Amino acid sequence: MRYLGFSLRNNLFVAPMAGVTDRPFRQLCRKMGAGFAISEMVTSNSLLYGSAKTRRRANHAGEAAPVAVQIAGSEPEMMSEAARHNVDHGAQIIDINMGCPAKKICRAKAGSALLRDEPLVGRILEAVVRAVPDTPVTLKIRTGWDRASRNAPSILKIAERSGIRALTVHGRTRACGYAGHAEYDTIAAIKAEARIPVIANGDITSPEKARQVLEATGADALMIGRAAQGRPWLFREIEHYLATGARLAPPRVDEIHGVLLAHLEEVYDFYGVDTGVLVARRHISWYTRGLAGSAAFRQRMNRLSCAAEQRRAVDEFFLSLAGRNECLDYRPVDDNDIDGPVA
Ligand SMILES: Cc1cc2nc3c(=O)[nH]c(=O)nc-3n(C[C@H](O)[C@H](O)[C@H](O)COP(=O)(O)O)c2cc1C
Numbered sequence: 001m002r003y004l005g006f007s008l009r010n011n012l013f014v015a016p017m018a019g020v021t022d023r024p025f026r027q028l029c030r031k032m033g034a035g036f037a038i039s040e041m042v043t044s045n046s047l048l049y050g051s052a053k054t055r056r057r058a059n060h061a062g063e064a065a066p067v068a069v070q071i072a073g074s075e076p077e078m079m080s081e082a083a084r085h086n087v088d089h090g091a092q093i094i095d096i097n098m099g100c101p102a103k104k105i106c107r108a109k110a111g112s113a114l115l116r117d118e119p120l121v122g123r124i125l126e127a128v129v130r131a132v133p134d135t136p137v138t139l140k141i142r143t144g145w146d147r148a149s150r151n152a153p154s155i156l157k158i159a160e161r162s163g164i165r166a167l168t169v170h171g172r173t174r175a176c177g178y179a180g181h182a183e184y185d186t187i188a189a190i191k192a193e194a195r196i197p198v199i200a201n202g203d204i205t206s207p208e209k210a211r212q213v214l215e216a217t218g219a220d221a222l223m224i225g226r227a228a229q230g231r232p233w234l235f236r237e238i239e240h241y242l243a244t245g246a247r248l249a250p251p252r253v254d255e256i257h258g259v260l261l262a263h264l265e266e267v268y269d270f271y272g273v274d275t276g277v278l279v280a281r282r283h284i285s286w287y288t289r290g291l292a293g294s295a296a297f298r299q300r301m302n303r304l305s306c307a308a309e310q311r312r313a314v315d316e317f318f319l320s321l322a323g324r325n326e327c328l329d330y331r332p333v334d335d336n337d338i339d340g341p342v343a
Contacts, residue, residue, distance in 0.1 A: 001035060001221065003197065004093060004136040004165050006066040008035035010242075012210075012235050013168075013199060015225030016040055016070045016095070016140070022279075023059055024266035028259070029228060030064060033236030035221075037068070038140075041097045044073030044082035056270070060090045068093035070140070072100060074109040076123045080131035087132045094132055096125065096164075098141045098155070101174045112174035116145045121155060125162035140168040140201075143186045146175035156190050168199040168223055184216040191218045199223050206234075207241030214242070230286025232259070250327040257318035260287050264311065273307050280310060290330040291321060 001008045014021055014029045014037035021029075026037035042057045049055075060067045069091040071082045083094045098121065100111030107113075114121055129137050139159050144150035152169060159167055169190055171182030182202025191198040200219035204210050205227040213222060228234050233251050240248045263283060268276035281302055288294040297317045304310050321328070 003036065003221070004066070004138070006092070009033075010035040010235075010239050011221035012036075012238055013221055013223040014038065014228060014235075015201060015223045016097070017225050017229075020229060020282075022056070022267075022270065023061075023063060024263060024270050025232070025283075027063060027266070028263055029232045029235055032232040032259075033234075033239045034224075034228075034232075035235075036066070038093075038095050039067075039069045041070040041072040041100065042082070042086065044071050044075070044078040046078065046081055046085065049085060058086065058089050059270075066092040068095055068138075070095040070097050071128075072097040072105060072110050074114060074120070074124070076120075076127035079124050080127045083128045083132045083135070083137070087135050091135065093136050093138060094128065095138045095140055095168075096128060098139060099168075099170050101142070101177055106174070112142050112145065115141060115151060115155060115174070116149070118151065118154060118158060122158045122162060125159060125164055129163035136165040137163070138166040138168065139164045140170070142170050142172055142174050142176075143183060144173045146173050149173075150186060152186060152190055153193055156194055160195055164196065166197040166199060166220075167194065168201055171200070171202040184213055187217040187219060191220075197221065201225070204238075207238045207247060210238040211242060230283060230289060250329065252327055253318060253322040253325060256287065256328055257314070257322070260284065260314060260318070261311065264307070264314070268307050277305060277307055277310055280307075284310070284314060288317065290333045291328065292324065292331070293317070293320065 001011045016038040018040045069086040098114045105111035143152045197220040199221045200217040201223035
């Protein structure tokens with residue numbers, strides 16, 4: 001796929017997810033079939049540029065092009081400054097967050113709260129596009145603030161007028177949170193009106209669903225978030241299905257054992273071991289959720305506080321799985337057993 005002047009392997013994008021899509025995870029998803037990945041959002045507050053978290057989020061060492069950074073904020077000047085700062089630090093695409101429903105972000109009138117103020121949307125988009133004239137700027141939104149004010153089509157027009165180069169739509173309003181189903185008909189209506197690429201997002205969890213969403217929306221690309229947590233190989237599964245109409249066999253236990261161990265090493269290296277062990281717990285939990293014996297394993301694993309113990313526990317768990325099956329056999333999980341979104 002050609003996207004904003006870059007050549008991508010396919011039209012399957014990794015959704016930005018704060019606390020999840022760090023550099024190790026983005027790189028892994030791309031290795032396992034994603035065409036493109038956007039970094040977790042970074043603040044537009046320059047006072048925080050020096051914080052360890054913001055610096056880590058701006059670390060793109062060794063990441064394949066195009067490097068895309070998402071910025072969040074509510075002040076046109078600060079957002080412009082953030083865009084310039086990130087371009088100076090390697091961003092090749094700037095994505096603007098107008099979809100985040102988190103209270104902390106919305107109270108600051110950023111994220112999805114901006115959808116309630118169309119003139120401010122226009123001022124932010126124009127200012128950011130002007131600030132980085134050689135860098136494509138894209139926008140990510142929800143369908144509106146609430147069901148009574150689904151103004152995504154109007155935001156599309158403002159975006160196009162402002163020089164935004166692509167629009168991602170999570171098919172829910174802010175008020176919907178993550179409840180109910182993504183509205184693909186709204187995304188289809190936006191796509192029908194759009195002169196820029198439209199990326200459909202929300203609830204894409206399988207190869208079949210991916211095809212259904214592409215057909216229902218006519219979108220140029222799909223963006224996948226939660227379903228890729230602990231399943232980075234979902235991208236190659238979707239890619240294969242879209243190309244052939246056939247499902248890939250589930251991955252072999254020994255392959256994913258190796259993928260997870262390598263992922264852990266990247267996480268320890270990226271965060272340092274102490275923080276890395278904590279970050280790794282969440283990923284291990286996602287990889288193993290739904291596998292035989294995982295509930296007891298995760299309880300035990302969450303008490304381990306050093307990397308060597310974590311590696312050993314993962315080894316033991318996967319070796320026990322390999323003794324039972326050659327391929328991973330995920331069972332449906334109880335919703336109460338799923339880590340909910342944080343943003
Ligand atoms: C843990 C988590 C963190 C998220 N952080 C961001 C973010 O930083 N920026 C953003 O635009 N969306 C964020 N999102 C929203 C996702 O990008 C995506 O729009 C949403 O999860 C719907 O897609 P899905 O159904 O494929 O997960 C986040 C979602 C989750 C679950």
